[in-house]
Amino acid sequence: MILTEEGREERGKSLFSLARMAVSGGTHGNELSGVYVVQEMERQRKETGEHAWPIPVTTVLSNPRAVKECRRYIDKDINRCFNRATLSSPITDSSPYEVRRAQELNNLLGPKGSTDAIDLICDLHNTTANMGLTLIHYTTSDWVTLHICKYLQTKITKVPVRVLVLDVPISDAYSLESVSKHGFSIEVGPQPHGVVRADIYTIMKEAVDLTIDWIHKFNSGTVFEGGDVEAFKLIKSVDYPRDPKTRTLTAAIHPHLQDRDFCLLKQGDPLFLSFSGETVKYEEEPLHPFFINEAAYYEKEIAFHLGKKMMLTIPSVQVQKD
Amino acid sequence: MILTEEGREERGKSLFSLARMAVSGGTHGNELSGVYVVQEMERQRKETGEHAWPIPVTTVLSNPRAVKECRRYIDKDINRCFNRATLSSPITDSSPYEVRRAQELNNLLGPKGSTDAIDLICDLHNTTANMGLTLIHYTTSDWVTLHICKYLQTKITKVPVRVLVLDVPISDAYSLESVSKHGFSIEVGPQPHGVVRADIYTIMKEAVDLTIDWIHKFNSGTVFEGGDVEAFKLIKSVDYPRDPKTRTLTAAIHPHLQDRDFCLLKQGDPLFLSFSGETVKYEEEPLHPFFINEAAYYEKEIAFHLGKKMMLTIPSVQVQKD
Incomplete structure (x- = not known):
């Protein structure tokens, strides 16, 4: 419930509850903070049981072979394999490992675009760039993920928390989190690939814990007030x-x-x-x-991306009652 | 010529001139500053001819296949292949690529321990550790390399310049620079593997240029005064x-x-x-x-090394006259 300036009671936009989320790491096998966040969550589950978190959380290592070899990928970048075409391509003996694995993950967490798809995937990445904590989305109109960003921006003060929008139609979207209904990826840097830094790991773990916290509060009926969220929209790349x-x-x-x-x-x-x-x-x-x-x-011939700053206005939200 | 406190003329320790040196990069294929320093030196040679430097300099990419794939190595770490045993092991169809390549490099720049070996190899490395510019040696008694360190410490002020001594018998020494009469490796960091940072590249290039400068001055008869050089000696590793x-x-x-x-x-x-x-x-x-x-x-199960600080006293040196 929100009190407007005039003192009227106003309810937020009603959205479905988020029954289940997934936290995925090792989508790129040499981005180690995500690998160790998933490992730590699995240890917590083993220690505390299924009630380690207030909501059901699936944890997954997306590219276990690449993690084992501490490489970005084995045959091709798996985080470019979750577009509709690749997910529906026939598997043959010569199919790249990552195409097989992407289809497995789509079966586990999707199928992409269906009502069966998991509610939210939070996919964990590191970058060698000095990007602090950056939350990456495909759309400017997913109120759930934008509210989570706003929440993280309020709660995390040690590093800048920024929102990045790629604005690609969801059918063309190629990365793991596009399999879920409301996905986003978390980039934390700078961290060299093949290295885990405690400071970067800690920021990532905090972002995951706060995301779970937000979903739990949302499912429990908390009304999250709307407002403005600063975001950067990808314009082009420079080699x-x-x-x-x-x-x-x-x-x-x-x-x-x-x-x-x-x-x-x-x-x-x-x-x-x-x-x-x-x-x-x-x-x-x-x-x-x-x-x-x-x-x-x-190898992608990109020295950096360029983006435009913009302000997104998001409505108040609350969970839809049965 | 050095004037002692008593006003007597004193000549430095006489050492052979350094007829030829090599600068090697890409010994680890994903340590990019060294790769680009070698590339730039080859461009300079193409532009200016053999007189690009005042002394003859051989430039070499040590592990070209690993450089191409931007990996540390293909089959095994080449910088552990320059001990006597590996250099003399018979080559078969199943020999690792790096063992073959190490023997090729030993033919080109050695043979190790022989009078034909090149005078000095300066092998270029990067580390993800915050080690500034670190010069690594096998011995505390090579006056040539220690004088080069002292020279670099005087001339380079932007980052700390430190000397590290491994103190391994030269026959057991396993890294590329042990093939030459007076070798050392240059580590510059922090730089993520697979990345070149302009600041790190510039420090490395300056260290190489100053090494060439020192050798030229030494060969031309400059007497380099002795003194104390602070060094760190490897004691043990911690996992x-x-x-x-x-x-x-x-x-x-x-x-x-x-x-x-x-x-x-x-x-x-x-x-x-x-x-x-x-x-x-x-x-x-x-x-x-x-x-x-x-x-x-x-993968080597090392989180960090531990060393002891010590002070080395080196004599004045000058080139031996014919």
Whole structure:
């Protein structure tokens, strides 16, 4: 129940309760905070039983073979395999491991787009970029996930908590969390791949615990007030300067840009420093860079993404009564 | 020529000139600063010809297959393959790629322990640990390399320049630089593997340029004054707390220890933070930790090394006249 300025009682937008959520780690096998958060939650379940959390939580290691080898993936990036086409492609002897595993996960947590799909997947990732805690969505209109973001922004004060919107139609959406009704992924950085840092692990674990906390409060009837949520919308990607023949890098991210994820990039600001010492400058409209110098994006030919800041207005929400 | 306190002229210890050196990168294929330093030097040679540097410099990518795949190694760590036993092992169809390649490099730059061996190899590495610029040696009695360290310590002021001594007999020494008469490796960090950071690249390039500079000055007759050089000697390694059955980590480096390479670790100081939140403390004699949370050492079961600080006294040196 919310009291408006005029003193009237106003109920929030009614939404279905969230019966079950999943926490997935190791979608990229060398992003270790998520692997150890899932491991710790499984230890907690073993110790405390099914009532370790106030709501039912499924925990899953998405790419166990890649985790074992501490690599991003074995045959191909599994987090690009959850689009409709790949999920419905026939499996043959030559199918990549990750396509098989994506279909298994879709059976376990989906099927994607169906009423049987799990209510929420929180997929855990790390980045070598200085992105603090970033919550990534496919849409600007999922009030559940945006309310969770708002809640995390209020509760977590040690690092910046930012919201990133990819704005891809859900049928084209290719990542694991798109299998659930309300999914989002959590990126925490900077952390080198193949390393777990206690500070980064702790932030990720806190974000997961607070997400469970929000869902429990929501299911129990708490009304969450609406308001504004700042978000960044992906506009485009920028590649490194490369040798036109060999495609090898000829420059690195400029020291003035390195680690400045989400700061405004203006015309004339340094972008790259070539290995022979020349500076390449930014020449376009002011935008916000992120995923600056992410290790896994070298092969995708991405030095950083650029996004636009925007304000999303979300309504008050509360659980729909039976 | 050096004037002693009493005003007598004193010549430094006479050592052979250094006719040729090698700069090697990509010994670990995902340590990218070294890969790009070698690439840039090869570009400089193409642009300027053989006189790009005042002394002859061989440049080499040690593990080109691993560089191409951006992995530490293909079959096994090449930087553990340069001991006498592995260099003389017979090559068969099932020999690991790195054993073949190590023998190729020994033919190119060695043979190890022979008079034909190249004078100096400077092998380039990166670490995820916060180790600044660290120069690693096998012995406390190589005046050439220790003088180069002293020179780098004087000239480089942006980051700490430290000397690390492994003190392994040269015949057991297993890393690439042990093939040359006076070798050392350069570690620069923190840099995630699979990433090149401009700040780290620039420090490494400066260290290589200054090494060439020192050798040129030495060969030209400059007398380098002796003195004290602070160094750290490896004492032992410490592993992560692990589950006794699965061998999986149960704790990460404690936030109070993370990034504090070479700072003194005293009894009672925090070492690890378990994934459930308990702190493990240090209980032994005060020592200096380094390679704290190096990604590549998880599989070697090393969370960090511990070393003792010591002072080495080195004599003045000058080139031996014909």
